[in-house]
Amino acid sequence: MSTAPHWVNAHQMPKPPEGFAACRVGWNPQITHLVLLDSKGSNGGRPTMCRLTRFPTRDPHTHRVLLDADLPGWSMGGGVAGPNVEQIECPACYARIGEVAP
Numbered sequence: 615m616s617t618a619p620h621w622v623n624a625h626q627m628p629k630p631p632e633g634f635a636a637c638r639v640g641w642n643p644q645i646t647h648l649v650l651l652d653s654k655g656s657n658g659g660r661p662t663m664c665r666l667t668r669f670p671t672r673d674p675h676t677h678r679v680l681l682d683a684d685l686p687g688w689s690m691g692g693g694v695a696g697p698n699v700e701q702i703e704c705p706a707c708y709a710r711i712g713e714v715a716p
């Protein structure tokens with residue numbers, strides 16, 4: 615898997631393609647991951663396309679956290695833009711668009 619960052623316009627957050635939601639993480643750089651949407655436009659709590667989880671795994675009975683989420687502090691569709699914020703498209707997420715696109 616290529617992990618070379620793809621630097622894009624520093625002043626604009628990368629847009630998600632049709633059928634995906636942007637999951638933005640971090641600050642300088644801020645990385646835009648992609649989450650697949652279903653036919654109702656819901657991301658269903660899915661991991662990102664690069665298979666990072668957004669929610670911790672919890673014991674179904676005690677709700678105790680068994681495994682922390684891979685991505686803390688993400689924002690679905692939101693994020694931060696500005697002249698001092700570097701924006702990166704997650705190369706692994708964007709590379710997988712073609713696998714599931716209609």
Ligand SMILES: [Zn+2]
Pocket residue numbers: 646647648662663664665704705706707
């Ligand atoms: Zn990603």
